[in-house]
Amino acid sequence: MAVVGATASGKTGLSLDLAERLGGEIVNTDAMQVYRGMDIGTAKLPVAERRGIPHHLLDTLTVRDPATVAEFQAWARAEIAEIRGRGRTPVLVGGSALYTRAILDRFEFPGTDDAVRQHLEDELARVGPAVLHERLRAVDPEAADRILVENGRRIVRALEVVEITGRPFTASLPTMEYADPATVQIGVDIDRPTLDERIARRVDAMFEAGFVDEVARLLDEGLAEGRTAGRAIGYREVAAYLAGEITLDEARERTVNATRRFSRRQDSWFRKDPRVVWIRYDDPDLVEKTLSAVRATLTS
Structure with missing residues (x-):
């Protein structure tokens, strides 16, 4: 199963709840959380907050390493197969829509030249x-x-x-045909004003938690040369600040605005998929309704 939706909508907490209830393990589908050291800016969940649940596809690459959707598909499918082989339930979570679709759906990538x-x-x-x-x-x-x-x-x-x-x-691009017919996608539904406020608070917390120092360290490790990691939202804005091109307040504001634009694109992409079961982020029965959707899919 996969938990999808916009940045800061509450996907992480729901994925942990579901993994606990289903005997599951988490598979990251965020394109940037695979990079070691990109912690604050990607809202990577600290180990101490993972409730003892195994997490996969986190911290597997250096910031210099490129990563393609095709490679991510192969990595994730291999992890999913191993999790199922242990009799556990894979719970995918992340906001990279194309990566999620590439993993869940039948999708053969065109070649390269x-x-x-x-x-x-x-x-x-x-x-x-x-x-x-x-x-x-x-x-x-x-x-x-x-x-x-x-x-x-x-x-x-x-x-x-x-x-x-x-x-x-x-x-x-992927067709809307699951590779595994028992797949279910749960979308975390959140209104735009609430999400925009959450994004602003998240960015403020990032900067207060030492985000600038994180970016400076990663620049020393080759972030600017990274074909994938180097384009991450927030990191490029702080890099511009560190280069003296903009002020710190401008870097913060640009990060908020870029994240909000990205969240709108995420929501638009996922909304186009009629298979996603949307449940309100603040529904008091969020977990139970999600489990009901899973059971309905497995018995249909």
């Missing part, structure tokens, strides 16, 4: 992501709507797939 990829990456470095994003919009408007303008890596991948296959990038 090193020459095409290198050409596009060179162009990205030369003209910036906004120019390539406009090119993507011309050939695949739906993909452009789904990919943030500043996410140069995903823009390059989308254009690469278009050039290699001659089809829109969106044509290669």
